[in-house]
Amino acid sequence: QLLQGCSLRGQPCAPQRTERLQRLKRISPAWCGANACQIAWCFAFRPSLDTPQLLWISAVCLTGIAASLGLAHGKICEESSLSFEELIFMYVPLTLHFGWTTAAALVNWNGYVSRCSLDLEWSAWVKVNALWLSLLLAGSLGTLLSLRRKSGLYALTVAWAVLAVASHSSTSEELREEFPGGEDALKQMAQLENFLGLSLILVALSVFWRHRKR
Numbered sequence: 742q743l744l745q746g747c748s749l750r751g752q753p754c755a756p757q758r759t760e761r762l763q764r765l766k767r768i769s770p771a772w773c774g775a776n777a778c779q780i781a782w783c784f785a786f787r788p789s790l791d792t793p794q795l796l797w798i799s800a801v802c803l804t805g806i807a808a809s810l811g812l813a814h815g816k817i818c819e820e821s822s823l824s825f826e827e828l829i830f831m832y833v834p835l836t837l838h839f840g841w842t843t844a845a846a847l848v849n850w851n852g853y854v855s856r857c858s859l860d861l862e863w864s865a866w867v868k869v870n871a872l873w874l875s876l877l878l879a880g881s882l883g884t885l886l887s888l889r890r891k892s893g894l895y896a897l898t899v900a901w902a903v904l905a906v907a908s909h910s911s912t913s914e915e916l917r918e919e920f921p922g923g924e925d926a927l928k929q930m931a932q933l934e935n936f937l938g939l940s941l942i943l944v945a946l947s948v949f950w951r952h953r954k955r
Contacts, residue, residue, distance in 0.1 A: 761827070764820060771812035772835075775842075778805035793857040800849040807842040811886075814839045818890035833894065840898025843882055847875040848906075865921045872930070876937055879903055883941045893948035900941035907934035 782802035790798060817823070817832055854871040857863055883899035886892065910916060910931035920927040 775809035803846045807846045810839040836894045844902030893945035896945035900938045904938035
């Protein structure tokens with residue numbers, strides 16, 4: 742919410758410049774959609790809905806937030822002449838929130854799989870496969886969107902989330918007890934997560950470097 746508030750900071754000046762007003766008109770529909778999904782998620786993410794039958798609702802809402810912010814992010818990345826104020830108060834908070842919700846949506850879906858595994862007695866390997874798929878999606882989205890939209894900040898935000906997961910994998914006693922393959926397999930997973938996070942940082946640096954050369 743704080744990041745969304747920062748993005749609003751650029752709006753009071755909109756009537757002063759036709760170009761900025763048009764820019765806000767292009768971004769606003771998707772941004773409003775993200776806020777609508779955010780409101781729905783606040784109602785859906787609660788203990789009473791934390792069941793295999795209903796937990797998917799909050800995951801869908803969070804995915805909707807990320808998808809809507811992704812559309813808004815794509816629009817703002819198409820702009821070629823953002824002012825310094827627009828970069829600080831529009832592009833940066835929008836990109837950070839998009840990157841965070843990308844990772845949060847994947848975490849929410851993993852939470853749904855974990856809840857189903859616990860209540861429906863699914864195999865532990867289902868959770869591992871869901872984690873593999875989440876890492877693949879995080880790496881793919883973080884790389885492809887950052888390169889295509891020339892947005893190194895997005896890759897950095899996703900990298901931050903992946904490295905946080907790697908830290909949890911390295912230190913969680915609970916995971917060590919339940920992870921298939923034991924502690925060695927968990928260490929390998931944490932190493933992979935660290936590698937992915939560092940790779941995304943390199944992607945971000947390459948985007949920054951190309952932009953600087955131009």
